Amino acid sequence: MKKILFLFLAGFIAMSISQQSEAQNVIKTPVPERPAGQTDVLELRTGPLPIVRVAFIGLGMRGPGAVERMTHIEGVEIIALCDVEQKNTEKVNKMLEKRGFPKAQEFYGDTSVWRKVTALPNVDLIYVATDWKSHATIGVQAMKEGKHVAIEVPSAMTMDEIWALVNTSEQTRKHCMQLENCVYDFFELTTLNMVQQGLLGEIVHGEGAYIHGLQPFWNQYWNNWRMDYNRKHRGDLYPTHGFGPVCQAMNIHRGDKLNYLVSVDAKQLSSVNFIKEKTGEEVKDFRNGEHTSTLISTEKGKSILIEHNVNSPRPYSRMYQLTGTKGFANKYPVQGYALEAGEIDPAIAANHENLNAHSFVPDDVRKALMQKYKHPIAKDIEEKAKQVGGHGGMDFIMDYRLIYCLQKGLPLDMDVYDLAEWCSLIPLTEISLDNSSSPVEIPDFTRGAWNKLDGLKFAE
Template sequence: MDSNRRDFLKKASLLSGVAISLPSINQDAFGAAPRFNMSGYAAPKIDKVRVAVIGLGMRGPGAVDRLSYIDGAEIVALCDKHPERVAKAQKILTNKGLPEAKSYSGEDGWQALLKEMELDLVYICTPWSYHAPMSIAAMKAGAHAACEVPIGLTVKECWDVVKTSEETKKHCMMLENCCYDFFEMLTLNMVRQGMFGELVHAEGAYIHDLLELNFNKNGYDNMWRLRENIKMNGNLYPTHGIGPIAQCLNINRGDRMTHLVAMQSNDFMMADRARELAAEDSFYQQFVGKKYRGNMDTTLIKTEKGKTMMVQHDVTSPRPYSRIHLLSGTKGFAQKYPKEGIAFGHSFVKEEQLKELYEKYTPELIRFIGEKAKAVGGHGGMDFMMDWRLIDCLRNGLPLDQDVYDGASWSVIVPLSCESVAKNSRTVTIPDFTRGAWRSNKPHDLTLNGGGNTGIRPKISKDQKNQLKVD
């Protein structure tokens, strides 16, 4: 027996009976490559942003409507698997006197669109499984990508989106609209001004009773969202909750998330609902006997600087809607849901004081476009403010408020929470998609930062109806 084999057997015997900890798939194996830092990157100015909207089911029509109001944004292509949806979205444009966009449909229509059209921005509103492939293809085709949440469902997808953005120098913004809600932006500005001192802990959530919508035949196309609740067992929709608090904690811009643990209840509702529906309609028999995601997922996250975050997900329980949005600092506290409140001690400030804080700390972006955003709509105006700001940044050559690292790090909570739940709430490492650049990346600017040259058309007809959709 040679000495190398003897050494190997000797070492192996020492490890006998010892649990060997192998690196999880979430480690940086996919990220060890030269790159260009997209944080703070300002792409060349685009005078008129040629936009294609892909996915015209739940979210897409509202995006078409909102974008149609923004000067400098021209919707040049519309695409959906179902041609009747494309035709319906065309009417949103023609009813406003705007020209029809080029139509694409069918399972592979989006690929033909990217091959044939010269585009500046691809706006993606499709089911989750398409998000990463479409974002990557859009950037490789020479366009910036704006994609609904989450931007990827696996760690590898998140890495691939990041690497493609760096290689192409094309923006990839995840459309996290909750970062543009009014209280969230107010508290972010207050954090920037030091009003809460050093933030220590933050909480976010997506608690929204979607049980009946998920089981509705006429809801999500081919019941895709219900199927995702069967395939994955974790926090499937973390970005609404984590996006605003991650910005407050300067995640990827001075701090980073290092690890998480996720604990989840069993399912006490979805399997029962499937059986109830199947007893009345054989269509639902396909969903009987499946193992569904648990009702409530609670994910705890720690940052490099020792801050903590809690993110919850529950879309089945009969309880009031809540995204929580809680900030706890050394000098103050803020909380949204069930109502907005700010405190600098044991008690919340009174309504009059809260109004004064709004007057003093409302960011410039809201002062400039907030009332018009409310008039156009989209979850109270935050959707339109997000879209307007995106176009404004592209037209004026400004860095985006949310870059590809934000999209990847907020989305990767989906697979990592599933991994932790599967391992009986074991700790899981969160990749550093910035590869160390978080130490020097600067927090995004809350001012218009030289923008403001774009705006919506000045008149909105009185009968304009907001195209709000449940997401």
């Protein structure tokens, strides 16, 4: 009997140890050592640039709008326009002329001509809106040639590219900002302000997504780059719109850090059918799942859910949900807040009895809350942003803030570590999926400085 009990206990202990070591069995990717003499670029300040001279690389569907928006910002000079296709640079120059601006120098002809642009001596900022694969190479070279760089989303696709951008920004002390516009949308800005003022209590869980059926766009991308990338890669290939606003609300690398993720995807049907319908091709090698879900855990014990689906017929959604200890915010499909009893300013709640977090606040209360907690940035620039436009104004706020901070020599709202964290989901979800949804470590891209700053502050 004693022998049986001993064997049972020994087996139990062995099982517990193996479960424990399995739980610790997180896949890790290499973290390059920071070169000697190099320090982090948290809250990087650079010399003020009262006039910011900008060169644009990539003028397909997205780039021309950025050039146009910049013509509405005081103190910007548009120096150069670059694209593989001459018709694209010409078209944008015509827009500049029409708006009464001097023509910019044009660069076109092949996929390497951008190297002449990053080498220009009279440029301060390189603004990149090419396809995903060329982003990081252009960004690294721009900084090496003494320029700040702003790169469309996602700015980097592999861990090597991400680390190259982090290291080059640290080495050169140049800004490297990802052009993540959704953090500047009005609901996100207002909600961030509410969070920072404690209205939602401590945020314990966040959700975000990029759910957008791209069927009307697939055949409009230069060289079919977007479908090709989806065909070749599994994972969340477009995480930043959903992930960025949640990371900001959770102070990622400003008091908390991302620890690890796990991903699960659903089999691909819609895009395979789409290709068959359009071209007759029977695709057998499509890697990207139809719907990819990723769960992330943070050092301070928070959880995040991020979803990606560019395939199924569904209404557009970035989800954007924050669950706090005193309240809840939700953007898609219905914008709303739910708050614990007593958390709402009595003046706002006056006409409603017994408001509590079991239901969304009535519409008039939501509107009054959004007015009261309007973010100072939105207060300053909302009207002009709505006039100039760009996804309802958020694109203009992003460009305006970028130029404002460069002109004043202030830290940018988003640093290279935000870029790294938000883009890291792309390669790391692929690793998780290719390893039966194993947990994968999200590196601390600040290499030890994630707790140095106390929360996110937009410089004034």
